[in-house]
Amino acid sequence: MFFDLSRKSVTGEPDPGPQVIAIPEFSPNEALQQRLPHYHPDIPVLVAWAQKAGCTSVLKWFLFQAGLLEEAIRFISPDVSLDVHAYEDQVFKAGADYKASVFAALEAGLPLVNFVRCPYQRAFSSYLQIHNRFFINQERKGIDSPGFRVRRSVLRFVYGEHVSVEYPISFYEYLQWLEQSSPAELDPHHSPQHSAIYAYPNIRHYRLEDFAAVTARLAREYGLKTVEEGQLGAGHHREKSEVPLAVTMKLLQRSVPLNASPQFQLPQVTREMLAGTEFAAIIQRVFRDDIALYDSLPIEG
Numbered sequence: 001m002f003f004d005l006s007r008k009s010v011t012g013e014p015d016p017g018p019q020v021i022a023i024p025e026f027s028p029n030e031a032l033q034q035r036l037p038h039y040h041p042d043i044p045v046l047v048a049w050a051q052k053a054g055c056t057s058v059l060k061w062f063l064f065q066a067g068l069l070e071e072a073i074r075f076i077s078p079d080v081s082l083d084v085h086a087y088e089d090q091v092f093k094a095g096a097d098y099k100a101s102v103f104a105a106l107e108a109g110l111p112l113v114n115f116v117r118c119p120y121q122r123a124f125s126s127y128l129q130i131h132n133r134f135f136i137n138q139e140r141k142g143i144d145s146p147g148f149r150v151r152r153s154v155l156r157f158v159y160g161e162h163v164s165v166e167y168p169i170s171f172y173e174y175l176q177w178l179e180q181s182s183p184a185e186l187d188p189h190h191s192p193q194h195s196a197i198y199a200y201p202n203i204r205h206y207r208l209e210d211f212a213a214v215t216a217r218l219a220r221e222y223g224l225k226t227v228e229e230g231q232l233g234a235g236h237h238r239e240k241s242e243v244p245l246a247v248t249m250k251l252l253q254r255s256v257p258l259n260a261s262p263q264f265q266l267p268q269v270t271r272e273m274l275a276g277t278e279f280a281a282i283i284q285r286v287f288r289d290d291i292a293l294y295d296s297l298p299i300e301g
Contacts, residue, residue, distance in 0.1 A: 026199035028106045032099055034188065035195055037112065039102045040066040044222045046105055046112040050193040052125045053117035054208045059088055060232040061215055065224050068092065073233065109202050113218065116193055116294050117208040119287040120271040120280065126190045127174045128266075130154060133259040139165045150187050153177070168255030175282040194289040205293060210300035217300070243267035252279060 038047040038059065047062050049055045063069040063084070077086030092098075106112070117125075130151040138148050154169050156162065157177040183191050197203070206214045219226045243251075248267040257264060274280040284291060 026201060027196065028103050031106070031195070031197040031200065032102060033196070035197070036093060036099060037102055037197065038062040039098070039105055040068075041101070042066060043224070044110070045218065046102065046110055048112055048114035048195075048197050048203070050117075050195070051189040052122050052129065053193055054115055054211060056084060057211060057232060058115055059084060061211075061227060063087075063092070064227060064232060069232070106200060112197070112200050112203040113214075114198075114203055114205050115208045115211060115214070116205050116290065116297065118271060119193070119290040119294060120274055120283055121269065122193070122290075123175065123178075123283050123287065124171065124269040127171050128256065129189050130169065130174070131256050131258055131260075135165045136259060146187055147189070150190065166258055168258075170255050171252040172279060175279060175286070179282050179286050192287050192290050194293065198293075205297055206300060207294065207297050213300045239266065240268045241265040245273060248273060249277075 035049060035051075038049065040062070043062070043065050047058060049058045060069055060072075063072050072084045072087040072092070075083050075087040075091065077083050077090065129147055132147055132151075135148050135151060137143070138145060148165070151165060151169070154174055154177045155165070155167055157180070158169060158173045159167060178186075178190060181190075198205075215227060218224055243265050248269065251267060252269070256266070260266070271280075274283070
């Protein structure tokens with residue numbers, strides 16, 4: 001039996017919308033506990049980032065500015081499939097003085113740039129992160145990984161006991177799990193983008209959708225390299241298709257296949273599609289601060 005989630009709010013009353021939360025006083029030590037910003041002594045800006053918010057493109061752009069992108073792309077890690085992120089963790093940020101250098105840059109007031117993704121689209125992207133066909137093999141071989149652990153946690157919430165990793169999880173069930181979880185204990189692919197670094201006085205936020213226009217402007221403003229289309233390489237995310245709205249909404253109530261065939265059409269999920277539904281209501285509660293910030297940002301072009 002499926003819930004009718006098509007166009008209802010939780011209470012039936014108009015949603016009051018996100019409310020702006022007061023940002024606490026900035027603390028560099030607290031800000032550097034998670035999502036350590038990108039820093040290089042030859043680049044006059046720091047860059048903040050969040051998982052499932054264009055972090056691979058943002059990292060590649062920064063490494064390109066530092067003259068390290070080709071080296072990062074060539075880097076091979078036996079344990080991590082996304083080698084550019086393995087390079088980030090195992091080489092670029094691995095030095096004993098890296099965090100101290102970021103701390104000093106923040107103390108000196110170096111500009112900090114941050115890209116914010118639409119929280120509605122990011123929530124669906126985070127949901128897809130626990131739909132990795134390799135989890136089936138991991139279960140058979142007893143191999144663990146962060147994404148595998150998250151899927152296990154959601155399955156326990158949905159079914160109340162240990163079940164096979166192949167049991168389905170709907171987008172609605174994922175959001176329910178997300179709402180009852182403690183943000184501090186969530187894997188960062190699923191926690192809000194908002195973090196302590198947002199209290200930094202010299203931070204500038206931009207919409208992720210405006211990444212090309214903003215990076216071009218930063219290049220002019222700070223004398224950075226311009227990036228031609230395709231120069232950063234292809235992304236690693238799954239292609240999405242335009243699927244009829246009725247089909248998309250039914251799919252969100254059911255489940256994306258864990259081991260989908262190449263013919264499976266993964267839908268684009270937008271804020272407009274989810275407006276007025278239970279999906280949107282939960283996203284608004286869980287990602288209130290992210291939505292308030294995103295909605296305050298002008299369109300860059």
